[in-house]
Structure formats: C-alpha cells, structure tokens
Amino acid sequence: MIGRLQGVIIEKQAPEVLIDVHGVGYELQMPMTSFYELPELNQSAIIYTHFVVREDAQLLYGFITKQERSLFRLLIKANGVGPKLALTILSGMTASEFVGCVERDDIATLVKLPGVGKKTAERLLVEMRDKLKSLMEASSGSEREFVLKSNFTPAAVENTAEEDAIAALLALGYKPAQASKAVSGVFVDGMDSETLIKAALKSML
Incomplete structure (x- = not known):
C-alpha cells in the first residue's frame, strides 16, 4: 500500500499530477479541492494517497490532507459510489461543504454534481451522517501539510486555459456541452486554468 509521497511536482494537468520521488514518477488523480493547493511545477509537495487495484488498472489517488483522504475512503464505501464518483464529489465541493450538505439534508446541491442522481444523493445523506461525525472531530483545527518554497515565480498563463479547464471537467464526468458552457x-482574460476550473465548478452548484 502506498500511503504517502514526498517529491517534486513535474506535471500538472487537472485532475492528474505527476510527482517525482527519487527518480520514480508517480501518476495520481486528485480532487480539485486538493489540486488547487498544490505548489507550482518543480516545487516539493507531500501528498497522501489511496491505492486502488482493479482487474484492468492500478490507480493512485492523491490528497493534500489525511482528512480529505479519509472522506474519500468513506465515500467509496457508500453503496453505489466508486473512486471516480468520489473524486467528482470532492472536486465539486470541499470536505466541509459536503459535511454541510449532509447536516442540512441538502439533496438539491448534491444532485448538481455529475453522476449523482436523487437516489444516490439520498443514500449518501443516510449512509454518511454518522460516519462524518468522527471524521470532522479528527480534522478539527488541522492544517494542510504540503511543502512550498516561498520564492517561486507563478507560472505564465497559457493560451490553453479554457481547453485545459474543459478537459478537466470532462475527466471529472461533466458532459462536453455542460463543461464548455460553464x-x-x-x-475572463488572464485567468489561469486552475482559477478557471474552480470558478466553473462553483458556477454549477
């Protein structure tokens, strides 16, 4: 089991990240809430991971905090929720926002996420209510743990920001027309892809 990686971020194409750990490159998929917190390219980061083995693939998922990983693990144990849907849920809202939905029985917000129908939302609210209490107690007061040098220069905004953002939304399960419209x-001119992805996700909730 690979539980934690510390290395240098060498590629970022939301929601995928490539991190170099002593010469070995690990490919990870990350929810956008964690992806936003990553340092720039060629900077060091600590990423907590969850390893999934399937018949046709071996997948590594990454998270900035242990609490985010814990929520991901709780989600994939819920009936009808696999890693891809859990990744989509955590990309569309933060852990605290998800907890808020559960506490308020907010089905309307959950069903706006791709792949989450009314029945899935209702099931999530029921199954996650008790499980989340211990998670939030453990996460109270915690801080994000990643290493970031203070003197980095922000990457230049690429002309492909819109294309990168649409590609990221498609990878998270949104339909092409929905992603393009969002x-x-x-x-806005000058937006980088990460800011654009974040704004687009927020606009659909």
Missing part, C-alpha cells in the same frame, strides 16, 4: 460563462 467555462465560457466564467472565463
């Missing part, structure tokens, strides 16, 4: 609706 991105074009919030795009």
Whole structure:
C-alpha cells in the first residue's frame, strides 16, 4: 500500500499530477479541492494517497490532507459510489461543504454534481451522517501539510486555459456541452486554468 509521497511536482494537468520521488514518477488523480493547493511545477509537495487495484488498472489517488483522504475512503464505501464518483464529489465541493450538505439534508446541491442522481444523493445523506461525525472531530483545527518554497515565480498563463479547464471537467464526468458552457460563462482574460476550473465548478452548484 502506498500511503504517502514526498517529491517534486513535474506535471500538472487537472485532475492528474505527476510527482517525482527519487527518480520514480508517480501518476495520481486528485480532487480539485486538493489540486488547487498544490505548489507550482518543480516545487516539493507531500501528498497522501489511496491505492486502488482493479482487474484492468492500478490507480493512485492523491490528497493534500489525511482528512480529505479519509472522506474519500468513506465515500467509496457508500453503496453505489466508486473512486471516480468520489473524486467528482470532492472536486465539486470541499470536505466541509459536503459535511454541510449532509447536516442540512441538502439533496438539491448534491444532485448538481455529475453522476449523482436523487437516489444516490439520498443514500449518501443516510449512509454518511454518522460516519462524518468522527471524521470532522479528527480534522478539527488541522492544517494542510504540503511543502512550498516561498520564492517561486507563478507560472505564465497559457493560451490553453479554457481547453485545459474543459478537459478537466470532462475527466471529472461533466458532459462536453455542460463543461464548455460553464467555462465560457466564467472565463475572463488572464485567468489561469486552475482559477478557471474552480470558478466553473462553483458556477454549477
């Protein structure tokens, strides 16, 4: 089991990340809430991981905090929720926002996420209510643990910010028309892809 990686971020293409650990490159998929917290390329980071082995693939999922990983693990234990859907849920809202939905029985917000129908939302609210109490107690007062040099220079904004944002939304399960409409609706000249993805996700909730 690979539980934690510390290395240098060498590629970032949401929601995928490539981290170099002593010459070995690990490919990870990350929820956007964690992806936003990553340092720039060629900077050091600590990422907590969850390893999934399937008949046709071996997948590594990454998280900035242990609490986010714990929530991911709780989600994939819920009936009808696999790693891809759990990744989508944690990309569309933070852990605290998800907990808020559960506490308020907020089905309306959950069903706006791709792949979450009314029945899945209702099941999540029931199954996650008790499980989340211990998780939030453990996460109270915790801080994000990643290493970031203070003197990095922000990466230049690429002309492909819109394309990168749409590609990220498609990878998270959104339909092409939905992703394109969300991105074009919030795009402002000068936006980088990460800011654009975040704004597009927020606009759909």
